[in-house]
Amino acid sequence: MRRISTEMFFRAANPRLVALITSGSVEEPNAMAATWHSPISFDPPLYGVSVSPKRTTHSLIRETRSFGVNLLPYEMVDSVHTCGRISRRERSDKLELAGVKVFSGPDLGVPLVEGAYTSLECRLVREIELGDHTWFVGEVRSVLFEGTEKGVIDVSAMRPLLYLGSDLYVTVDPESVRRGRVRKGKGRMR
Numbered sequence: 001m002r003r004i005s006t007e008m009f010f011r012a013a014n015p016r017l018v019a020l021i022t023s024g025s026v027e028e029p030n031a032m033a034a035t036w037h038s039p040i041s042f043d044p045p046l047y048g049v050s051v052s053p054k055r056t057t058h059s060l061i062r063e064t065r066s067f068g069v070n071l072l073p074y075e076m077v078d079s080v081h082t083c084g085r086i087s088r089r090e091r092s093d094k095l096e097l098a099g100v101k102v103f104s105g106p107d108l109g110v111p112l113v114e115g116a117y118t119s120l121e122c123r124l125v126r127e128i129e130l131g132d133h134t135w136f137v138g139e140v141r142s143v144l145f146e147g148t149e150k151g152v153i154d155v156s157a158m159r160p161l162l163y164l165g166s167d168l169y170v171t172v173d174p175e176s177v178r179r180g181r182v183r184k185g186k187g188r189m190r
């Protein structure tokens with residue numbers, strides 16, 4: 001291993017699932033790419049996303065006090081990347097340009113992305129300024145999911161999109177799926 005600058009720590013934490021964070025309204029929606037997002041709590045169900053105050057998304061989340069988290073298949077890489085490199089400040093037709101279509105979420109009417117395999121509608125419950133980003137915490141109010149009853153994605157049918165850094169994306173190899181076993185010592189496993 002090689003020691004690198006602490007400024008690059010986030011790159012060293014890749015690959016990560018990349019999401020489109022949606023905000024605004026269905027009539028005037030916005031979407032930005034985000035890799036800094038995470039589930040936080042089972043009960044209440046909470047989800048967090050770290051957004052720079054420079055993003056249009058930041059002011060939209062504050063205005064509507066809601067946001068969407070959309071996980072997209074690998075095939076939608078260019079749509080996601082466009083939403084991650086162009087701000088709605090520069091291009092009001094950003095979503096059209098990216099080829100992203102939205103529909104109204106069932107609980108809050110948050111714009112959600114067509115073609116996502118997971119979409120969460122979140123109501124903003126807290127925001128915490130941490131360094132140069134704001135950690136927006138949302139209570140998950142609806143979940144749309146394209147997976148099995150057990151909540152597992154069939155990765156041979158739906159390949160998740162991950163970000164490697166430096167404009168590079170990757171997905172998973174369905175052949176690599178295996179069940180984890182707990183090591184019991186002396187070479188035995190359960």
Ligand SMILES: Cc1cc2nc3c(=O)[nH]c(=O)nc-3n(C[C@H](O)[C@H](O)[C@H](O)COP(=O)(O)O)c2cc1C
Binds near residue numbers: 018034036054055086
């Ligand atoms: C793969 C990828 C991941 C990103 N992750 C984040 C993130 O987690 N938080 C953030 O504030 N910006 C992130 N960005 C940058 C925003 O997506 C980008 O600045 C976007 O243009 C903001 O759009 P908006 O101004 O319309 O909200 C990411 C960009 C890319 C390409």
